[in-house]
Amino acid sequence: MKAIIKITMVIACLIVSFGSASAQQAASNTPKLNMGKVEPYEMVVTYNKTSHLIFPFAIRYVDLGSEYLIAGKAEDAENVLRIKASVRDFKEETNFSVITDDGRFYNFNVRYHPRPATLNYDLLTMQKATHRENVNDVLFEELGGNSPSLAGLLMETIYKRNKRIVKHIGSQSYGIQFLLQGIYVHNGKLYFHTELRNKTNIPFQIDYMSFKVVDKKIAKRTVVQEKPMIPLRMYKPLGVIRGNTTDQNVFLLDQFTITDDKVLVIEIFEKNGSRQQVLQVENTDLVHAKPINEMHLRIN
Template identity: 75%
Template sequence: MKAIVKSLLTMVCLTAFSIHTYAQQATSVTNKLSMGKVEPYQMQVTYNKTSHLIFPAAIRYVDLGSEYLIAGKAEDAENVLRIKAAVKDFEEETNFSVITGDGRFYNFNVFYSPDPSTLNYDLLTMQKASNRENGNDVLFEELGNNSPSLAGLILETIYKKNKRIVKHIGSKSYGIQFLLKGIYVHNGKFYFHTELKNQSNVPFTIDFVNFKIVDKKVAKRTVMQEKSITPLRIYKPLDEIAGTATDQNVFLLDQFTITDDKVLMIEIFEKNGGRQQVLEVEHSDLVHAKPITDMHLKIN
């Protein structure tokens, strides 16, 4: 009898231990899943009024969770999303997601309200108020393994440090000076740091900047064979350089090399004007690009 009781007690203890162990494992799994969870923002919409969301960067992708919602980017404002209810008084909760050009992913749970408490949302302010970490990076195909936030950090750092490490590439005519201040390289990408100085009293409005590879022998004449390279990112929009003013910019391009018989031409064109400038970059300049790691950035 004693042996039977002892066996039963042992089975009860083992069962309790197993349940406790399973509970611990389940809690551990739940905690790990929670760590990777993207917490949604909460918002209200209505049928007769439009809500606006202002994002820190241009909107690249929007996905609506149901037909209860209609949305679209505001005209001439790439970072503003308009959204409203397509159906009156819907009862079910719905959602939508947004990806911005800086690689951030945003998720929203949406409820219907006949009188929303607010119609305008500033996502940068909401992020700071909720003390959210910017860990939800989205990788874009054109950037490869480079996260958009890291690429943005590098562009910003080069711009703010504003050092001139290349001192032999520039052009000057019509009171306009165009300089290549630096070439940087990181993880398969080039960063070209430029500066435009307007020494005249007439503003210089930038129409576009062109990167292309051409043969050396025809670089200063009509170009018959050329290969255009489109920048993947630009630190700031191309704008107007006021009279007697100076401004700079940073361009992100895919990494490439050229042979000794070719040059990279960087052309900047004036809108409704003829004061365009041209820079010529050779093979030796590209292969001596400065590694970003030398800038002591905190990169992963």
């Protein structure tokens, strides 16, 4: 009888030990949330003064953790966020989150301080100083399955390599030369590489650019059929081309083709001036877009 009891106790201990080991093994194989956590930035705000955060890219989304905070984008500065306390001396820590156009997600833990030592923050400088440049990547609907950071890196690669692979599309008048340097394709998106040369002493202030598909034969039409093509991204903001200088840019659009009776028109307009330039792109140019090898970030 005593032997049976001992055997039963041994079996019970083995079952418990096996169950505990299995549970530990399952726990070790289960992904933990803290392995993918986004480390927050720490900052303080006050009631009488406004803090500013300068992000590397335009701000797309802001969410405040509580009513203790008020925030908004600075006027005419898409990458600057204004934030301050809406009540005095709040005791509980709160937070806010920001998503920028390059697909980066930022999280901030915020406390109140009557006299903050710092009011303004440059996020790019902070990222480089703390080696937090490679963080998370938020996917945007308009980019489909393309990573915003990868799209940005491809535009940067095209811009820095600055190769002219399209040599027959350009316009020149009033001392301004506008060139289409190249058309590239990657994962359902087209990248248009342009260059603007100002051969005069008068700066060329870019007002805006447009991409649109129009009929080739429009002379006899009273109503011109136009289809705007809105760029999803541009490598850098439109600005001023100073006298006797050259500048370039890269524009990201959804992949498309056109029929032989239509043409893609790319126009650039001068602010308070009339030196606008026009490029015409045929369907044969679009279908011969150069593929980009993302594995090596090399243009074939």
